[in-house]
Amino acid sequence: MTLTQRIVLEHLDRVAEDVLSLTLRGAHGPLARWKPGAHIDLSLPNWLTRQYSLCGDPADREHYRIAVRHERLSRGGSDYIHRYLKAGRELDISLPRNNFPLVPAREYLFLAGGIGITAVVPMLRAAHERGTPARLVYVGRSTATMPFVEQLRSSYGDSVTIVDTEREQRPDLGLLSAGLGPSAVVYCCGPASMIAAAESVFDPGQLHTERFRPARRTFAPNTAFTAVCARSGREVQVPADESLLDALNHAGLPVPSGCREGVCGSCVLTVLEGEPEHRDEIGADRSQVAACVSRSRSPRLVLDL
Amino acid sequence: MVANKIIDHVDEYVRLFIAHAPFLAMATADAHGRADCSPRGDYPGFVKVLDEYTLAIPDRPGNKIADSFRNLAENDGVGLLFLIPGLRETLRVNGRGYATDEPEVLARMQTEASEPELAIVVEVAEAYFHCGRALVRSRLWDPASQALAQELPPAGEIAAAQLKVDINPELLGQSLEEAYRKLY
Ligand code: FES
Numbered sequence: 001m002t003l004t005q006r007i008v009l010e011h012l013d014r015v016a017e018d019v020l021s022l023t024l025r026g027a028h029g030p031l032a033r034w035k036p037g038a039h040i041d042l043s044l045p046n047w048l049t050r051q052y053s054l055c056g057d058p059a060d061r062e063h064y065r066i067a068v069r070h071e072r073l074s075r076g077g078s079d080y081i082h083r084y085l086k087a088g089r090e091l092d093i094s095l096p097r098n099n100f101p102l103v104p105a106r107e108y109l110f111l112a113g114g115i116g117i118t119a120v121v122p123m124l125r126a127a128h129e130r131g132t133p134a135r136l137v138y139v140g141r142s143t144a145t146m147p148f149v150e151q152l153r154s155s156y157g158d159s160v161t162i163v164d165t166e167r168e169q170r171p172d173l174g175l176l177s178a179g180l181g182p183s184a185v186v187y188c189c190g191p192a193s194m195i196a197a198a199e200s201v202f203d204p205g206q207l208h209t210e211r212f213r214p215a216r217r218t219f220a221p222n223t224a225f226t227a228v229c230a231r232s233g234r235e236v237q238v239p240a241d242e243s244l245l246d247a248l249n250h251a252g253l254p255v256p257s258g259c260r261e262g263v264c265g266s267c268v269l270t271v272l273e274g275e276p277e278h279r280d281e282i283g284a285d286r287s288q289v290a291a292c293v294s295r296s297r298s299p300r301l302v303l304d305l
Numbered sequence: 306m307v308a309n310k311i312i313d314h315v316d317e318y319v320r321l322f323i324a325h326a327p328f329l330a331m332a333t334a335d336a337h338g339r340a341d342c343s344p345r346g347d348y349p350g351f352v353k354v355l356d357e358y359t360l361a362i363p364d365r366p367g368n369k370i371a372d373s374f375r376n377l378a379e380n381d382g383v384g385l386l387f388l389i390p391g392l393r394e395t396l397r398v399n400g401r402g403y404a405t406d407e408p409e410v411l412a413r414m415q416t417e418a419s420e421p422e423l424a425i426v427v428e429v430a431e432a433y434f435h436c437g438r439a440l441v442r443s444r445l446w447d448p449a450s451q452a453l454a455q456e457l458p459p460a461g462e463i464a465a466a467q468l469k470v471d472i473n474p475e476l477l478g479q480s481l482e483e484a485y486r487k488l489y
Contacts, residue, residue, distance in 0.1 A: 046324065046349040073412045076324075076350045084324065242486075250486055 034096035113190020393437025
């Protein structure tokens, strides 16, 4: 059911301290189309799957580009990529998914923290192509660790502000907010602290966020419920100590998954009836449920499955 | 035959091997030298190389790690044998082990939004590759060898017989399968 695309790792380039840019070429011709804000799941030889925002040019159908920071506390994804992946290697990736689409607006403010810049680069390009006023505030710890700084400065000049937190204050979001027109839309992609700061300043209606890792939150204790699969007519019991995703998979109903922590969207199912209890980070709406983390408030959850 | 060099640290090849190994056997002994060997497994690279002289192995449910912890508290000697499916050579690492709940170590072992509560840190004294003859003779990676598994009765039947309890072996087998579904 998951549609994968085979790619060849065309080249790996160091674009900043600890950051590699990976250029992926479709092994069998053009790759699937995508829009700014989209990401892919990359399946690694060590069985791990990781999500990366596409940061290349959507008009280039032959290639995708991603950038990966070598995380100090890597669990095995970025460490593997940095140490062991070599050009020429073939890998599987998912089709692009977009939980962070660029909505039309009259004015944009982009806030990027660290490697969060990857999702923002294509958005900024799209905004400029549309002729929409757009500002970027790009925050990182020292410019040496921040990819794309030169490229952004030379393409967009004064509309880009680079903030090096080793030498400068963090940007005053209140001030930035005050400078925005009433219909401006704000996109923020970065570490949890940056997203929290943005959430405390900007109106929820104007702010779009994307996290790399789920926020630490606490939920009401799990309760058991029944998943009713409308298409197959099957009923699957989901015990309190099992996820909806695992329960469905164990019942022989294959549901794809990637991150298994509510950030990638690969496991999202359509809800026909019942009230999902959302625990994901992708902003699933009433008619959707991220099977890996979310549960049900109603005793029965009817799924289009 | 090529002699394999014993080194006293994690070099790039030892690291490469560990990054691709989903399984290891771990030997410890108590203060009286009573020995114990137990299996551990997860995705390839589940054992983390913390630095050139240090590894960390996560505790996961079902590892019966308590025995290893008890032994290590009395006697810190530990021997590890790493396997990579399909590869005939194995990696051996010997050293000293202790338990840790260091958050930065556990954070690197998080899977599916849950972290192990403990890990074993191994200070490496010796690391070396062991030649593949045992694996060649044992035909361990030959798919045809998997037919051997059919010669044993189901695990539930063995457990019921050994426990000498009057319980339906099929039910026991089912509860075992049930437990295999919850790996983390
Ligand atoms: S698997 Fe990524 S959101 Fe569920």
